[in-house]
Amino acid sequence: MHAPIGAFDDARPASDCLDLLTAPVADAVRAWSGAVPAEQLIYVDTDPRIADTAAFVEHHGQELLDQSANCVVVAGKRGGGITLAGCLVPSRARVDVNGVVRRHLGARKASFASMDTAVGETGMEYGGITPIGLPAGWPLLVDSLVVDTPWVLIGSGRRRGKLIVPGKAFTELPGAVVLDGLGV
Template sequence: MSDHVNPPFGNFPLARLALDACAELAAPVVDALKNWDAREAARSVVYVDTDPEKADTAAFCEAYDAPLEFSANCVVVAAKRGGEVTLAACVVLATTRLDVNQAVRKHLGARKASFAPMDTAVAETGMEYGGITPVGLPGSWPLLIDAAVAAAPHVLVGSGRRRGKLILPGAALGRLPGAEVIEGLAG
């Protein structure tokens, strides 16, 4: 096990570089970190070990003294046009709400957009519900990052599992495969 690192915020029992904590991460997350073209971004990701019973954002922030304004949620959306469904992921700060009906729907050119069913999100990502992260999503998916997330010095996102979270620079999320930073994705 590697040495403990100091995360930029929060009070966690254990924090390590994510590349040194691969056994704790979901397989698609490990694959994404190891194969990320932006090597310096991959090396900047910190894994913090946490209680899976406190994975929901509000409980997590309270338990680990993590600022809500640096917590980001990754939401899987199903966009429909005609008989075709496109899955996409959207990342917004926990202090905001994703504008599914306008911003997401219009950006994806869909007639209708809604949150994807939990079973679909879990099956398609290979991640646990409550831990879905933008790191390691299917490469064919659009990944929409709210500009406020990309502007944050650091953000907290899921690790692919309910146990543990990742902390990384907000700008690094915009460097993930398929990522597009969008102004006004959330309100």
């Protein structure tokens, strides 16, 4: 199979690579339904040592920077409660945690979740967190620019490997809310 973006030696439907994904991501791929067929979720094998965006695009090509998105976990605090959420923004952008995220979550304060919280709550590896397979009940805030991108390179739940997914697929994920200006 040929990847729809990038030049990857090993590209396969994610459903054929469930053993290479973390349990929550594999479960989400296994249960995939919606307008975007599961066969369009593509797994590409990559070196875990270059999983971070800057190193990845330096190795695989700068053109992937405009076709990549990062998923981060944020914590919104109000009173004694904490709401965890996933945020998916273009790789060139930063998440507007203190503006768009805080207001959308109705939080008094919002910040990036700690690495221990992000890893412990998602069951994914830090540096590979993906919006596919986030915990049930979490809001997933998606920048509208990501949705408008034909094919998007995202984490696979592990530092090894990436997923390539049609941007429109993110609108169908559980808890997804598309927001303009989430990434700044």
